[in-house]
Amino acid sequence: MLKHLFPLAVLLAVFPTGRAMGGTQTKPGPQTPPAAQAPANPAAEAPRISVADAKKAIDDGKAVLVDVRSAMNYQQEHAKGAISLPTHEVAARMSELPKDKQIITYCT
Numbered sequence: 001m002l003k004h005l006f007p008l009a010v011l012l013a014v015f016p017t018g019r020a021m022g023g024t025q026t027k028p029g030p031q032t033p034p035a036a037q038a039p040a041n042p043a044a045e046a047p048r049i050s051v052a053d054a055k056k057a058i059d060d061g062k063a064v065l066v067d068v069r070s071a072m073n074y075q076q077e078h079a080k081g082a083i084s085l086p087t088h089e090v091a092a093r094m095s096e097l098p099k100d101k102q103i104i105t106y107c108t
Contacts, residue, residue, distance in 0.1 A: 054104050063102035079106065 049057075057063035058081065067074050067082040074084040085093055087107070097103055 049104060057102055057104070061101075063104050064098060066097070066103055066105045068105045068107050082106075 065082040066085050067078050068087045
């Protein structure tokens with residue numbers, strides 16, 4: 001199944017900053033230099049990894065595979081050992097991911 005999961009991308013989470021919740025106004029903070037701002041399309045700039053390199057990292061225990069599709073799609077079929085973490089749940093469940101391993105996501 002893993003050979004069909006291309007392209008794989010390292011999870012890239014971009015959280016908006018400087019926005020208040022509930023529509024209240026906040027004082028503007030220091031300006032972020034243009035180079036440090038989030039890209040317009042984070043997925044387009046996410047690092048890519050080959051299937052062979054992903055498999056090696058997972059087999060060596062250096063990475064975990066995360067299926068970011070819906071829970072229903074995950075239940076129908078998924079890569080062996082993949083963790084189900086639908087895209088819309090990533091921010092809320094980020095603490096469930098290991099901090100000492102490479103996170104490899106797929107959505108195909």
